[in-house]
Amino acid sequence: MRRRTAIIETALGLAAAVMLCGCAALANATQAGSPASSGSTSAGTAAAELRLGYFANVTHAPALVGVEEGFLQDALGDTRLSTQVFNAGPAAIEALSAGAIDATYIGPNPAINTFIKSGGASAVVVAGAASGGAALVVREGIDSADDLAGTTIATPQLGNTQDVALRSWLSAEGYTTDTMGGGDVHITPTENAQALALFQSGQLDGAWLPEPWVSRLVLEAGAHVLVDEAELWDDGSFPTTVLLVNRQFFDAHPQTVRDLVAGHAASVTWLNDDPDAAAASINARLTADTGKALSNEVLQRALHHVSFTTDPVAAAFPQLLEAGVTAGTAKKGELDGLFALSILNALRADAGEDPVSAGGLGTE
Incomplete structure (x- = not known):
């Protein structure tokens, strides 16, 4: 418990430290005409509620433990966290586009599709969550x-x-x-x-x-x-899950988005630092969401094939778009502005970690 509290407090402290940095990045991106960070150049107001989507999958473990262990709610402070569980990305995108949720953990192809269909106006990727699996x-x-x-x-x-x-x-x-x-x-x-x-x-x-x-x-x-x-994939690394935020919510409540990213980063850190406790937490949340836990054998095998990371592996997204177009499930379009990683990278810098790349498709 003491370690969990320390992780949350560190993440919150870092989120506060990047407040001005994030605002400056928003202002600079707006002046440069970047769609991924257009809108408010101030800290905005904290949202009263953040409505978050995720799936009851091991590939969404940062969401599962973030909810179960309280990392997300603790980071959000007075902003109330409410959640909705989906089966797959297109359904979550429908909810995000309709304003039923404000952010969601999701696979890269539905994120690409909504971005292109809306001309970059629907949502932005603020962090990675999982690779592989x-x-x-x-x-x-x-x-x-x-x-x-x-x-x-x-x-x-x-x-x-x-x-x-x-x-x-x-x-x-x-x-x-x-x-x-x-x-x-x-x-x-x-x-x-x-x-x-x-x-x-x-x-x-x-x-x-x-x-x-x-x-x-x-x-x-x-x-x-x-x-x-x-x-x-050439290096065996490919994005499975990213954290996607509704564009209007991103612009209106950058402070809340910073808190969300801080809580998410704390969840990923805890998953990687304490895998045994993480496995129990994942199963507890899956039980709460689906009414049934995974067997230990299934859970351990699944976790062996998934890596948890805040890196969205942005360089893979053009290839994923091309695959969607070829498959007939996506339209051709531009991905410039899909990523808004300035908040994440400021947190990583203050934690002594290297920045993650937007692959030339947004702010870093």
Whole structure:
């Protein structure tokens, strides 16, 4: 408890220390015409409430422990935290765009889609959250890409990050797909828990999913991994989850956004510093949100395949956009201004950490 309190107090202190720095960055970006940091050049007012979305997935562990351990609420102070759990990114984006939530943990492809569709007016990425932890798992008898013709494969939702990854990989393997479930391989967007049940009953041949669902299909349903997505990236690092904030909220309440980023950073630090306690906390929050804990075997396997980091791996986003366009789930567009990392990097600097890159697509 003492260590947890120290992490929170440090994050809050650093957030206060970057107040003027963040405001200056906003002002400079506005003068330069950067859409990612346009709007208020003052500290603004703290929001009365921050409505946060996340998924009940291990890839969203910074949100899970941030809520369960109080890192987020403690950092937000008098701003009340309320939460909503989603199954996949497109649904969370609908809520964010409709004003039902103010920020959300989300995969990169839905973040890209909303940014492009709105001409950069909808939301900005303020931090990374997780890297890795996604794979294509299949039934017995499928041992290579050559065995996939005519199969039915699930993804969490049309246009979500795993859906795009599957479509892109199948295209590279010479298969055709379409967004209506046709083509050489039939892709059926399916809620994660239902995908597990359908696979167990033999109605699915496989699924491209995030953790812990990869591990659940492997350990509970006899699936095996055909493609670990990490193998498709040069250094094995790819963004799975980022922290996305509604643009209007970002402009109106920069102080609250700073507090949110500070609480998020504290959650990531705690996850990496105390993995045993983190695993228990993740399971406690999953139980509260879904009514069921993960087995220790599933949880440990899932955590082994996910890295928690505040780096959004911005350099990967143009490739992710290209994959979405090729898959037919995204439109061509510019990503300039998608990232607003000045708050995060000021926190990292005061903590003695190196800055993370916006990949030329926003402020650092």
